[in-house]
Every structure is written in structure tokens, then in C-alpha cells.
Amino acid sequence: MLLDSYGRTATDLRVSLTDRCNLRCTYCMPEEGLQWLAKPDLLTDEEIVRLVDIAVRELGVTEVRFTGGEPLLRPGLVGIVAACAALEPRPQLSLTTNGIGLERTAGALRDAGLDRVNVSLDTLDPGVFQRLTRRKRHADVLRGLAAAREAGLRPVKINAVLMPGMNDAEAPDLLAWAMEHEYELRFIEQMPLDAQHGWQRDGMITAGDILASLRTRFTLTEEGEQARGSAPAERWLVDGGPHRVGVIASVTRPFCRACDRTRLTADGQVRTCLFATEESDLRGALRTGASDERIAALWRTAMWGKKAGAGIDDPSFVQPQRPMSAIGG
Numbered sequence: 001m002l003l004d005s006y007g008r009t010a011t012d013l014r015v016s017l018t019d020r021c022n023l024r025c026t027y028c029m030p031e032e033g034l035q036w037l038a039k040p041d042l043l044t045d046e047e048i049v050r051l052v053d054i055a056v057r058e059l060g061v062t063e064v065r066f067t068g069g070e071p072l073l074r075p076g077l078v079g080i081v082a083a084c085a086a087l088e089p090r091p092q093l094s095l096t097t098n099g100i101g102l103e104r105t106a107g108a109l110r111d112a113g114l115d116r117v118n119v120s121l122d123t124l125d126p127g128v129f130q131r132l133t134r135r136k137r138h139a140d141v142l143r144g145l146a147a148a149r150e151a152g153l154r155p156v157k158i159n160a161v162l163m164p165g166m167n168d169a170e171a172p173d174l175l176a177w178a179m180e181h182e183y184e185l186r187f188i189e190q191m192p193l194d195a196q197h198g199w200q201r202d203g204m205i206t207a208g209d210i211l212a213s214l215r216t217r218f219t220l221t222e223e224g225e226q227a228r229g230s231a232p233a234e235r236w237l238v239d240g241g242p243h244r245v246g247v248i249a250s251v252t253r254p255f256c257r258a259c260d261r262t263r264l265t266a267d268g269q270v271r272t273c274l275f276a277t278e279e280s281d282l283r284g285a286l287r288t289g290a291s292d293e294r295i296a297a298l299w300r301t302a303m304w305g306k307k308a309g310a311g312i313d314d315p316s317f318v319q320p321q322r323p324m325s326a327i328g329g
């Protein structure tokens with residue numbers, strides 16, 4: 001088991017498959033100039049599968065989410081999913097993606113054993129999309145979403161980040177559209193994880209702002225702590241249900257107390273938290289012939305040191321050196 005000294009158990013593993021992305025979302029990456037990880041430093045497909053195997057067999061991990069960067073850019077993705085789906089015990093497998101290219105791969109990913117997908121979409125307006133992501137790919141994302149739904153990767157969830165002066169007025173429209181198309185929408189508060197270190201607490205759109213905006217058009221009924229479990233999203237029934245909307249208030253109402261996550265970067269470092277300032281190297285151990293037991297022990301030690309909370313609202317908070325794209329969101 002992956003226990004920490006605050007009594008939490010990590011059963012949910014986030015695996016970053018690459019730090020590269022084909023979008024340049026303003027809250028995540030700079031327009032240009034970000035240094036990529038060197039190819040030899042990236043875990044190979046086989047190394048990733050071995051670490052996931054150790055996680056599920058030795059450490060009690062039950063859910064694995066592939067992310068990045070953009071995981072669809074990883075050439076071996078379908079093979080990695082298939083190999084992880086064949087592990088014993090079989091973990092739940094999901095993917096967080098910007099949806100570009102999902103139109104072509106959703107069926108193959110489902111056949112390989114992928115269970116669910118989260119697609120990031122912040123706006124319904126192609127012009128706003130281009131300003132937010134610095135790329136003209138809005139239509140690709142919409143096609144990717146539809147393909148995921150048709151492939152049965154349900155529930156298809158949408159992640160949306162609202163940025164002041166950009167898409168912050170769109171919350172009700174995004175929710176109406178998501179419900180119409182049978183997607184489950186979750187808003188994520190903007191976190192200080194951009195490569196440019198431009199995040200400002202005062203400027204961000206809070207969960208409170210998002211809920212107030214949604215309530216101008218919908219009646220929201222809170223589902224409560226029990227329904228939430230260890231999930232980061234607080235959820236509300238919309239107009240009495242069955243549709244729901246989630247808000248991940250990572251800054252203003254963090255879910256650290258119930259956090260059940262452990263993270264693996266594309267270069268094989270364990271992170272206990274998105275906001276951890278330390279990492280533990282598993283790649284080095286892998287490449288110097290360490291046994292599964294030794295790697296499991298290193299992973300356990302790393303997780304034992306997990307901090308009580310991310311501390312974003314704490315005056316002493318220091319943004320991690322790696323941006324979201326290099327950690328794996």
C-alpha cells in the first residue's frame with residue numbers, strides 16, 4: 001500500500017506519458033521556449049508498463065490515468081493501454097486529453113481496454129479557443145469528444161478552466177451544451193502551475209464565481225461529501241438531475257485531506273502532489289537493475305513523505321519548478 005504519514009492511502013496513479021503538447025494554453029504553457037525532456041530521459045513503453053504493474057500488484061493502486069503533456073502524442077499509447085489492461089489485478093484505465101486526434105483513436109483505445117476519458121474544452125467559441133490555446137483546433141476537439149462518446153468511453157467528462165476576460169462568462173453556455181451532448185462538465189480553478197509563473201490569486205475565477213454564474217440559469221443542488229468520496233470535484237445536480245456539474249476548487253477549497261493520488265512524471269519521477277517541490281527517482285532504479293520489491297519500497301518511502309496539503313493559499317507557498325505540462329495534469 002502507498003500510505004502517508006497523515007493516514008491517507010494512494011490508490012489513484014497519474015502517469016504522464018509526455019511533456020509535449022500540440023496546444024499552448026495560456027494558463028499552462030508559454031507560446032514558445034519551453035524546454036522539452038530529452039528523449040533518452042523519457043520512460044520507454046516497457047518501463048511505464050513495468051512501473052504500473054508494480055503499482056497495481058505491490059502497492060494497491062486500482063486506478064491509472066494517462067496524462068501529459070498530451071498523451072495522444074505518445075506513439076505507443078494504444079499498446080501501453082493494452083498492456084496495462086492485461087495486468088493482474090486489472091486497474092481502471094482512463095485518459096486526460098485535449099481530444100485532438102481522438103476521432104481516429106477512440107475506438108482503438110476502447111478495444112485496448114481504456115475505460116473512460118476526460119477531454120479538456122474551455123470554450124464553445126472557436127475564436128476564444130484560438131486565443132486561449134494559441135492554436136486553431138477547436139473543431140478537432142469537438143470531433144474527438146463525439147468520437148469518445150460514440151466509442152462508449154463513458155461518462156465522457158469535460159474539464160474546463162475559466163480565465164478572466166477570456167471565457168469567464170461562458171459557464172452557463174458550456175453547461176447547457178455539455179448536457180445536450182451527454183458530457184459531464186467539471187470546472188477546474190486555475191492553479192499556479194503555468195510555466196510563465198503568471199498566476200495571480202486576486203485575478204483567478206473562483207469556485208464561488210463559477211457557481212454564482214451557473215445559478216443565473218440553473219438550479220444547483222449539492223450532492224454532498226459522501227457522493228464525493230476522494231474525488232476532487234464537488235458535484236451538483238442540475239435542475240434536479242439527472243445531469244451533474246462538478247467544480248474542482250483546488251485553490252479555494254482544496255481536497256488534500258482526502259487525496260488518494262500518486263504521480264509519475266514522463267521521466268520516471270514519483271511526485272506525491274501536483275505542488276510537491278521534491279521528486280523521487282524511479283527511472284534510475286529501473287535502469288540500474290533494481291528489483292520490483294526495491295522499486296516498490298522506493299515508491300512507498302516517497303509517498304510516506306507526502307505533505308498534509310498543497311498550501312496554495314499559504315503565504316509561504318512556492319510554485320513548483322516544473323509546469324503542469326511537465327508534471328502531468
Ligand SMILES: C[S@@+](CC[C@H](N)C(=O)[O-])C[C@H]1O[C@@H](n2cnc3c(N)ncnc32)[C@H](O)[C@@H]1O
Binds near residue numbers: 118160194
Ligand atoms: C495539463 S493537461 C494534460 C492532459 C491534456 N493535454 C489535456 O489537455 O487534458 C490536464 C488538465 O490540466 C488542466 N490545466 C492545465 N494547467 C492548468 C492550471 N494552471 N490550472 C488548472 N488546470 C490546468 C488542463 O486544462 C487540463 O484539463
